[in-house]
Amino acid sequence: MGIELKHLLDVDTLSKEDIFFILDTAESFKEITSRDIKKVPTLRGKTVINLFFESSTRTRTSFEIAGKRLSADTINISATSSSVTKGETLLDTLRNLEAMNPDVIVLRHPASGAAHFLAKHAACAVINAGDGQHAHPTQALLDLMTIRERRKGGPAGLKLTIAGDITRSRVARSNIKLLNKVGIDVSVCAPASMIPAGIETMKVRVFHNMKDALSGADIVMMLRIQKERAGKSLFPTLREYSRYFSLNKETIKYAKKDVIVMHPGPMNRGVEISSQIADGELSVILPQVANGLALRMALLYLLAGGAKQ
Amino acid sequence: MKETVILDAKSIQRVISRMAHEILEYNKGVDELVLIGITQGANILCERLHDSIKKIEGVSLPTGIIDVTLYRDDINSGNSQKTVHKTDIDFSLEGRNVILIDDVLFTGRTIRAAMDAIMDFGRPRTIQLAVLIDRGHRELPIRADYVGRNLPTARDEKVVLDMRDTSDDKVMIISEIKSKGK
Numbered sequence: 172m173g174i175e176l177k178h179l180l181d182v183d184t185l186s187k188e189d190i191f192f193i194l195d196t197a198e199s200f201k202e203i204t205s206r207d208i209k210k211v212p213t214l215r216g217k218t219v220i221n222l223f224f225e226s227s228t229r230t231r232t233s234f235e236i237a238g239k240r241l242s243a244d245t246i247n248i249s250a251t252s253s254s255v256t257k258g259e260t261l262l263d264t265l266r267n268l269e270a271m272n273p274d275v276i277v278l279r280h281p282a283s284g285a286a287h288f289l290a291k292h293a294a295c296a297v298i299n300a301g302d303g304q305h306a307h308p309t310q311a312l313l314d315l316m317t318i319r320e321r322r323k324g325g326p327a328g329l330k331l332t333i334a335g336d337i338t339r340s341r342v343a344r345s346n347i348k349l350l351n352k353v354g355i356d357v358s359v360c361a362p363a364s365m366i367p368a369g370i371e372t373m374k375v376r377v378f379h380n381m382k383d384a385l386s387g388a389d390i391v392m393m394l395r396i397q398k399e400r401a402g403k404s405l406f407p408t409l410r411e412y413s414r415y416f417s418l419n420k421e422t423i424k425y426a427k428k429d430v431i432v433m434h435p436g437p438m439n440r441g442v443e444i445s446s447q448i449a450d451g452e453l454s455v456i457l458p459q460v461a462n463g464l465a466l467r468m469a470l471l472y473l474l475a476g477g478a479k480q
Numbered sequence: 481m482k483e484t485v486i487l488d489a490k491s492i493q494r495v496i497s498r499m500a501h502e503i504l505e506y507n508k509g510v511d512e513l514v515l516i517g518i519t520q521g522a523n524i525l526c527e528r529l530h531d532s533i534k535k536i537e538g539v540s541l542p543t544g545i546i547d548v549t550l551y552r553d554d555i556n557s558g559n560s561q562k563t564v565h566k567t568d569i570d571f572s573l574e575g576r577n578v579i580l581i582d583d584v585l586f587t588g589r590t591i592r593a594a595m596d597a598i599m600d601f602g603r604p605r606t607i608q609l610a611v612l613i614d615r616g617h618r619e620l621p622i623r624a625d626y627v628g629r630n631l632p633t634a635r636d637e638k639v640v641l642d643m644r645d646t647s648d649d650k651v652m653i654i655s656e657i658k659s660k661g662k
Contacts, residue, residue, distance in 0.1 A: 174560060174561075175560055192563075195563075196563070196564050198566065199547065199564040199565055199566045199567070200564065202566060202567050202568070203550075203567075206600065206601065207600075207601070207602070208600045208601075210600070211550040211551065211597075211600070212550070212551060212596070213550040213551075213555060241550075469564075472550070472561060472564070473561050476555050476556065476561045
């Protein structure tokens with residue numbers, strides 16, 4: 172029972188037992204949000220710094236509210252409003268923040284490996300809230316939490332398809348690793364230009380059309396297509412992408428009837444997913460956000476509590 | 481290790497039935513009465529009290545489960561965090577008479593945490609404490625209103641309730657036998 176966790180940098184080091192322990196804890200935290208007084212005194216006197224070098228609505232708000240509902244003092248630092256614009260290095264930023272003795276730093280950074288770098292030098296706990304194309308562990312955990320909530324028989328043996336720009340997606344990378352660990356059968360679907368070389372080594376099946384990719388799928392996870400990439404080397408036009416790779420009332424028919432539709436957000440309606448599907452009965456996009464809050468509360472509790480070594 | 485059975489299934493049944501009568505007598509019935517058990521130790525005890533009151537009054541009282549881990553005063557000691565279990569109170573506590581139920585009353589710290597937690601759900605008219613075993617060694621000014629059995633213990637002894645199976649319920653004291661060499 173229990174878990175020895177100093178940082179959460181990626182999902183690689185988590186065992187199956189760790190994963191289910193974190194999810195069980197998160198499920199217990201869900202109820203707090205439904206109370207009149209949505210606050211518990213658990214992390215009184217602890218400080219959580221949200222250090223965000225990339226824009227984010229969901230993840231940053233989620234971590235901020237999670238900290239506040241646990242009574243921690245949370246502060247947000249974004250790249251544009253910090254000394255980074257004046258040329259301060261990440262290490263110097265860390266040293267200065269640490270001089271103020273925080274308990275947890277939540278980092279989002281455009282460079283892959285930034286969270287590992289920070290953890291190597293930090294005395295406090297570090298949570299990776301997305302680093303470059305590398306990992307987004309809290310997203311993968313909240314996705315699994317949402318799946319588990321809706322498939323009471325357990326995740327093992329379920330078929331899941333991730334569709335979108337796999338190469339540039341840290342959400343895809345973390346999910347593939349995490350979901351494989353609990354026995355979910357993962358496929359990816361995208362134009363060849365968006366599939367990274369060597370992905371087969373991650374135990375996934377690769378498809379280039381939605382019909383085959385979605386055949387028999389229990390869950391489909393759509394990824395955002397970055398509009399600014401259209402017309403360059405990845406794909407010719409948004410319209411063409413949408414025609415072949417979007418989830419809409421036609422393509423969803425290839426999947427199982429009760430397929431779960433997921434999206435980590437932000438969505439591009441009409442590009443990778445149609446509004447009808449995103450807002451439809453099969454969509455769990457908003458429950459994903461609600462679970463994200465409970466999951467981040469659980470992680471802050473597990474990482475910020477306990478005696479300091 | 482020495483195990484001594486303090487209460488067997490029959491005695492536990494009688495004790496719970498007596499506590500149910502006391503609760504009803506003191507509160508003059510079941511008006512505004514709710515039961516809240518502290519998880520996980522008191523889950524079963526809470527059910528038994530509920531059933532016992534139902535037998536006597538014919539009324540099924542609102543019953544909830546509260547986890548007090550997040551309110552404990554020892555969160556910052558120990559290396560790994562205590563498991564958080566689900567709290568489930570799906571009724572209002574505003575103006576209610578809350579019977580707070582725990583299996584063993586020891587230092588009183590759990591009860592302090594539970595009272596803080598309950599206050600976050602509303603402002604009950606009263607909180608009354610019902611415990612199956614009061615083993616002494618209080619560290620806070622807390623006492624129980626309904627006690628199944630007062631049980632003087634040594635600090636290093638353990639009191640264990642096994643109530644998974646009604647016909648084989650028991651309460652035991654487990655004490656280490658000190659080796660004579662020391």
